[in-house]
Each structure stands twice: as C-alpha cells, then as structure tokens.
Amino acid sequence: MVLSELAARLNCAEYKNWVKAGHCLLLLRGCLQGFVAREVVAFHRGLLAAAPNLGPRATCRSGSRCSPRARQFQPQCQVCAEWKEEILKHHTNRNGDVHWGNCRPGRWPVDAWEVAKAFMPRGLADKTGPEECDAVALLSLINSCDHFMIDRKKVTEVIRCRNEIMHSSEMKVSSLWLRDFQMKIQNFLNEFKNIPEIVAAYARIEQLLTSDWAVHIPAEDQLDGCEYETGVYLSESQVNEIEMELLKEKLQEIYLQAQEQDVLPEEILNRLEVVKEFLRNNEDLRNGLTEDIQKLDSLHLQHQKPSSKEPGAQTPEGKA
C-alpha cells in the first residue's frame, strides 16, 4: 500500500467525510445483520402460522416456469400464486416496484431468506443471507416489510443519505452534511433501544462521527494504547479496506443502473469516468478494483452494439 496516496486523500476534509460516512454505513450494516436474520425467520414463521398450507409441504408444481424476472412475476402454479399474494399483503410498496427477480419462489415454503429478498432492492438474487448484504439492502427490507414496526420515515431518511453517499460523483460530502447524517442515523437507531448490539453500534458511530478520525500511520505517530482502545484510531489498512468496500459498492450501483438502463448511457459513462480518473491517481485502490471496472467496461461495450446481443438477430455476422 502506498501510504502517501492515502495521506493525500485524507488531507481533503470532504473526502475524509465521505469515507467516514461510508464507515458508518458499514457499522450500521454490521449491527443490523444479526437482528435482520432473527426477524426474517420470525416473519416467515408467522406467515406459515397464519397460512399453514404454504409451509414446507407445499411444492411449486411448475419448476422453471415459475421464474421471476426483474420486476415481473407471473406464477404458473397455485402455491407460488398464493405465496406472491401473501408477500404482497406484507409489502409496504405493493403498488410500486417489487424485485421478484431476487427470489427463487420454489424455495419460499422452506427458506425465509428467499421471502425476505422480495422486500429488497434489485440485484440480490445470489445473496444467501444478511451477512452478504450491504446496509441499503437491510434498510430496504426493514422499510418494505410490515413485520418491522418502526417509524418508516426514519428509515427512508437514512436510505436517502446512503444514496447521496453512493451517488456523490466526486466522492465528497461536507461536514454539515455529515452532522445531518449523524442525526438521521441516531433517529433511526433510537427505534431499536431493546436490541443491545444496535445500541452498542450507535456508540461507535457517534464516536466516529464526532472524532477527528486520526489515522494511525506508524511512521509518524506513537501508538497510544488508551486512545487506541476508544476505537477512534484506525490503521491505514483498515481505512483502505473501508475505501475499497465503498468504491466497490459505488461501482456495483453504477453497474446495476447501466444493466437496467434506468440512467442515460452518457450519464453512466460520466460517473464511471470520474471513478476511473480518481483511481488513476490512487494506485493503492486501483489494483483492488480492476475486475469491477472491467465488468462495467464490457457491459458498456455490449450496450454500444445492442443489435448483436438480440437473440436470433439476423445480422450478417450472426449468419457467418
């Protein structure tokens, strides 16, 4: 790792704020995972108690024909049709987007997590549990599933902040913004006063946001055991890990937007270009993200020549 590059990046207060905000999201994710895992099982159990015919003995009769795609799902059997109806009953966004494509409906009778994914954002089909999800996936579940008794405005405010972090083209946020974010996280976490691990995480988040967030660079500092224990200091490799994770999430978000083509291709290209430019100047981060960038580049190439991607398109090359 090139220490000078990290030091230069963190010299920019607004970039440091951005990384801090991202670190908060990671802490938030960490404290929600166990809670969500337990609640998803309880939710599934509750559904089966109310509708025993949907339980483990119910089997999808249509196999691959009961396969959702993106926001579309037309069940081909009675079991999946009833499950779909049951899920929608508990969906707070039932008239809007439901990302059925996340789910394998045939697993609904036996797998609580496959049900949970119907309440989450797109692109999570291959995630097998909350430990593989980012903060926004868990927040969306809490927001969209009526099993979670919570003031939904407090969840959507945190989701909005998360989106601002991820969509910040320059990867910078102001100190004012960060203070506002802290308040919103506090409001949200206060809804979980009886969940010890969430209460504990709040203390860490608060400490992080109100600290200078000095980074311990061994060559310059003496490690002070006492301060170290407060958890305010992070080693350079810890900071680097956080940056890497944030950038990966940002690139994944651009990828999903490009894939679903809900953002103009030029806009996608601009966003990607900003990240690439940033990485050109930061070799320590660039190496870990090569694959993610390549994935986006090849998707972009595909979109540039859509005709060759169409199945059965009668192009001269296709016949050759």
Ligand SMILES: [Zn+2]
């Ligand atoms: Zn089915």
